[in-house]
Amino acid sequence: MNPGIDFSSRRAREARLGKKIGRQGFIGLAVIGSIFTLVVIIFGIFKSQPPIAGVAGSLALLCFLPAIWWKRYLSVLPPTGNSPAERLSVDVLARLNANMELQSQTVWAALSDHWQARFFTHHLLLNSDLVGEQMGKSAEALEEALSIASGLADEHKTKTIELGFVVAGLLITSPGVQQLLLQHEDHPEDIRAIAGWLGRNLGESSNINTQRKYGGIGRDWAFGFTPLLDKLGDNISLAVSGHGAHFGWLAQSQGVRSIETAFENNAKAIALIGPDGIGKTSNVYALAQRMIQGNTTPSLTYHQIICLNATDITSLAHGQGELEQIMISLVNEAILAKHIMLFFDNAQLFLSDSAGAFNATQILLSIIEAGRVPIILAMAPHDYQSLKTQSQSLAGLLTPVVLQELPEADVMRVLEDTTAGLEYRFQVLIAYEALREAYQLSGRYEQDEAYPGKAIKLLEQAVNHADNKVVNKLSVQHAIEQIYGVRTGNAAPAEAASLLKLEDMIHERMINQTHAVKVVANSLRRARAGVSNPRRPIGSFLFLGPTGVGKTELAKAIAATYFGAETSMIRLDMSEYQQPDDVQRLLSTGVAENKSLLMQIREQPFTVVLLDEIEKAHVNILNLLLQMLDEGQLTDDSGRAASFKDCVIIATSNAGANMIRERIDSGQNLESFSDKFSEELISSGQFKPELLNRFDEMVLFRPLSPDELAQVVNLMLKEVNQTLTHQNISVELTPAAIQKIVEQGNDPRLGARPMRRTLQRAVEDTLAEMILKREAKPGDHVILDAPNLKI
Amino acid sequence: MFIAFFSWWYGRGWQQVVGDFKLRVSNVIDSFSVRQLSKTLFAPWKRIVTQPGRNLEDHLHAAADNAFSRAVGFVVRLGVLFTALIAILVIGLLSIIEIIAWPLLPVAVPGLIIAGLVL
Numbered sequence: 001m002n003p004g005i006d007f008s009s010r011r012a013r014e015a016r017l018g019k020k021i022g023r024q025g026f027i028g029l030a031v032i033g034s035i036f037t038l039v040v041i042i043f044g045i046f047k048s049q050p051p052i053a054g055v056a057g058s059l060a061l062l063c064f065l066p067a068i069w070w071k072r073y074l075s076v077l078p079p080t081g082n083s084p085a086e087r088l089s090v091d092v093l094a095r096l097n098a099n100m101e102l103q104s105q106t107v108w109a110a111l112s113d114h115w116q117a118r119f120f121t122h123h124l125l126l127n128s129d130l131v132g133e134q135m136g137k138s139a140e141a142l143e144e145a146l147s148i149a150s151g152l153a154d155e156h157k158t159k160t161i162e163l164g165f166v167v168a169g170l171l172i173t174s175p176g177v178q179q180l181l182l183q184h185e186d187h188p189e190d191i192r193a194i195a196g197w198l199g200r201n202l203g204e205s206s207n208i209n210t211q212r213k214y215g216g217i218g219r220d221w222a223f224g225f226t227p228l229l230d231k232l233g234d235n236i237s238l239a240v241s242g243h244g245a246h247f248g249w250l251a252q253s254q255g256v257r258s259i260e261t262a263f264e265n266n267a268k269a270i271a272l273i274g275p276d277g278i279g280k281t282s283n284v285y286a287l288a289q290r291m292i293q294g295n296t297t298p299s300l301t302y303h304q305i306i307c308l309n310a311t312d313i314t315s316l317a318h319g320q321g322e323l324e325q326i327m328i329s330l331v332n333e334a335i336l337a338k339h340i341m342l343f344f345d346n347a348q349l350f351l352s353d354s355a356g357a358f359n360a361t362q363i364l365l366s367i368i369e370a371g372r373v374p375i376i377l378a379m380a381p382h383d384y385q386s387l388k389t390q391s392q393s394l395a396g397l398l399t400p401v402v403l404q405e406l407p408e409a410d411v412m413r414v415l416e417d418t419t420a421g422l423e424y425r426f427q428v429l430i431a432y433e434a435l436r437e438a439y440q441l442s443g444r445y446e447q448d449e450a451y452p453g454k455a456i457k458l459l460e461q462a463v464n465h466a467d468n469k470v471v472n473k474l475s476v477q478h479a480i481e482q483i484y485g486v487r488t489g490n491a492a493p494a495e496a497a498s499l500l501k502l503e504d505m506i507h508e509r510m511i512n513q514t515h516a517v518k519v520v521a522n523s524l525r526r527a528r529a530g531v532s533n534p535r536r537p538i539g540s541f542l543f544l545g546p547t548g549v550g551k552t553e554l555a556k557a558i559a560a561t562y563f564g565a566e567t568s569m570i571r572l573d574m575s576e577y578q579q580p581d582d583v584q585r586l587l588s589t590g591v592a593e594n595k596s597l598l599m600q601i602r603e604q605p606f607t608v609v610l611l612d613e614i615e616k617a618h619v620n621i622l623n624l625l626l627q628m629l630d631e632g633q634l635t636d637d638s639g640r641a642a643s644f645k646d647c648v649i650i651a652t653s654n655a656g657a658n659m660i661r662e663r664i665d666s667g668q669n670l671e672s673f674s675d676k677f678s679e680e681l682i683s684s685g686q687f688k689p690e691l692l693n694r695f696d697e698m699v700l701f702r703p704l705s706p707d708e709l710a711q712v713v714n715l716m717l718k719e720v721n722q723t724l725t726h727q728n729i730s731v732e733l734t735p736a737a738i739q740k741i742v743e744q745g746n747d748p749r750l751g752a753r754p755m756r757r758t759l760q761r762a763v764e765d766t767l768a769e770m771i772l773k774r775e776a777k778p779g780d781h782v783i784l785d786a787p788n789l790k791i
Numbered sequence: 792m793f794i795a796f797f798s799w800w801y802g803r804g805w806q807q808v809v810g811d812f813k814l815r816v817s818n819v820i821d822s823f824s825v826r827q828l829s830k831t832l833f834a835p836w837k838r839i840v841t842q843p844g845r846n847l848e849d850h851l852h853a854a855a856d857n858a859f860s861r862a863v864g865f866v867v868r869l870g871v872l873f874t875a876l877i878a879i880l881v882i883g884l885l886s887i888i889e890i891i892a893w894p895l896l897p898v899a900v901p902g903l904i905i906a907g908l909v910l
Contacts, residue, residue: 054907218824224838
């Protein structure tokens with residue numbers, strides 16, 4: 001089957017000829033032609049030898065004519081029709097030869113060394129040879145690939161089917177390559193995304209000559225000097241034109257268009273509203289690019305944007321009066337210069353009296369009212385709301401342009417545009433999987449910023465974790481792990497081994513409760529293996545049982561073994577949350593010294609959240625917990641979400657403790673009455689069914705037997721010995737001594753809880769006395785028997 | 792190959808030479824800010840203006856200053872526009888020569904040898 005490429009066509013032959021001549025041939029012809037021209041000058045003018053000059057002139061033309069042909073035609077070879085063969089770029093045609101068998105594999109072999117092919121293989125982290133092995137050997141697959149390439153060219157409105165589009169077609173139509181990508185946990189659709197990225201880059205570079213026009217030498221001659229603005233402001237426009245900055249997709253974005261439209265509709269000043277990271281400043285930079293290139297609405301053509309910095313202005317002035325004078329001078333200068341747009345980034349700094357800020361509300365009001373200089377005030381939504389309350393008249397004069405968070409496809413485009421700069425700046429290769437991971441992980445963990453800013457920041461951080469100058473998915477995961485202390489991605493071998501023996505590790509510090517430990521360990525393993533729901537907390541458990549049986553201890557053990565330290569725990573005593581208004585205490589964001597649950601979880605998202613005595617909390621709080629358990633997040637009073645998706649949530653309760661004790665005493669085991677028990681808790685009104693059902697597991701703890709309490713004593717003794725390590729003294733208890741402590745410390749109502757106090761009295765007090773009396777010295781091993789104990 | 796060369800040279804190649812002329816003129820117009828300077832030909836130089844005072848003398852003084860500023864602006868702009876005009880003329884002339892000479896260049900290959908021998 002013929003996939004539509006005629007190798008003997010004139011266009012194909014011209015492409016091959018062009019490749020044969022190549023850039024080096026062109027330079028060679030030009031140099032030889034110049035030498036002959038020199039000969040013409042010497043022999044034609046100075047030596048008057050027309051025959052030699054004539055031959056040299058002829059030879060010079062014989063060099064220049066093909067050089068011109070190559071430069072203007074053969075190296076470009078414009079499309080001649082609408083069929084794929086007539087539209088294929090010269091790069092493709094020149095690499096295919098007439099004797100070639102028409103199949104994907106041979107075409108891949110011919111194209112794979114071109115930079116556009118490497119653009120794909122590098123960003124997909126694919127080995128070119130391996131890809132070649134996966135390519136099909138049928139003409140049908142090649143025809144399909146060309147058809148896809150043609151479609152991609154149409155999508156990007158280019159007549160020429162670029163080599164990159166053909167490569168994309170080959171990769172998309174190869175099942176083997178798709179399989180390779182899936183094995184690397186990559187998305188096959190990334191091929192199309194990279195084709196789009198490449199297409200935009202090619203389109204922009206072909207338009208670069210027209211886009212880089214900045215108005216010429218006389219552009220600013222009709223405008224005034226701005227010495228004070230130059231001193232106190234940053235001229236964004238000159239920075240953009242000076243560095244040849246290019247904002248790619250952003251310069252055409254809805255945000256920039258909205259600002260232009262607002263000014264076109266005679267807005268005096270614009271409030272550019274959006275949360276941090278949404279790109280307020282970037283949009284203004286992109287607008288500056290359009291304006292300085294004259295590629296904007298006529299009223300803004302060649303206007304320059306000057307950004308004013310509140311801190312610089314305040315540092316220059318002494319007192320409010322001087323500040324106001326400087327502001328007025330700046331604005332007057334902008335008015336007289338006639339081509340200035342003032343940009344107040346972080347405008348709240350000009351509208352409040354806080355540190356580093358000053359209140360210029362009244363001056364701004366009069367300036368904007370006069371409407372003689374276009375102004376942009378960038379601010380967060382809550383700052384705009386504050387302005388509305390603080391100065392309704394000023395807020396009323398502003399035309400609000402609200403920047404909406406970009407959809408995923410647009411964020412990816414911004415990330416792609418950013419990637420080129422990062423790759424150049426840090427001399428790294430950023431794989432496409434890193435872009436996707438940056439999008440996903442920043443969305444999951446960064447709640448304080450909006451897209452695309454948070455994804456860009458994460459990608460920048462990931463550059464520091466590049467492996468062999470390659471930034472991949474793992475680099476992004478390492479960056480997020482470093483920033484937030486969470487664990488992402490697959491468990492490393494050492495961690496996987498620890499997870500598999502999690503029960504043993506927990507039992508090193510906990511006696512019995514094997515059922516409870518197993519349930520929790522299974523849940524943690526599920527989360528780390530990635531088989532649990534990522535939109536909910538890692539695990540949520542309701543620990544039920546009498547006091548002193550190890551509920552809190554198990555929570556601490558999880559914090560220590562899974563989250564790395566016993567301190568990785570946020571502990572709330574729910575008996576302190578019995579009033580309806582206490583909901584605010586959980587969600588508030590304002591009181592730094594008494595941090596709310598939300599503030600703590602934002603600081604420490606990878607943690608155990610222990611809710612002690614949950615049955616005592618007010619019903620409003622319990623309703624809030626339903627949301628936390630269900631959606632893995634809570635929202636504060638300003639609408640910002642805090643994620644609980646990397647937490648283990650443990651609620652403890654003594655509810656039904658007597659029931660458990662009675663049933664255990666009557667010889668039943670925990671598993672057999674678990675279901676019945678929850679029904680009884682619901683029927684007795686102690687818990688609502690919707691709350692019980694939200695927990696992953698309801699874990700029952702049984703009272704400890706005297707033998708288990710003896711083991712608890714041994715565990716506690718280990719802690720005492722650890723404390724004594726620096727004194728080089730160790731203590732041992734005889735069985736009789738342990739027995740005595742268990743008898744004294746065991747309280748059926750309080751479980752093992754009084755045990756620590758008893759041990760403290762019995763061992764630590766006895767030992768302290770011995771040390772002071774010099775009966776126990778460094779290097780001693782002290783054995784305490786029952787009669788020695790001071791109980 | 793020769794057919795391909797000649798068909799391009801006398802077809803699309805020649806058209807490109809004409810197109811290049813337009814592009815060059817457009818670049819000169821942009822580089823010398825021709826549109827911008829034409830629109831603001833009589834505007835004060837860099838907006839250096841004197842605000843009129845209250846009395847007649849101040850008014851006259853300001854008018855004279857501003858007229859001077861406009862005159863400076865006019866002279867500088869006119870100078871640049873004149874330079875741009877010359878550049879366009881030179882480019883135009885060279886382009887016309889190029890357009891006329893273009894079809895003759897392939898013929899000149901044997902022509903130059905013959906001319907050399909005859910002269």
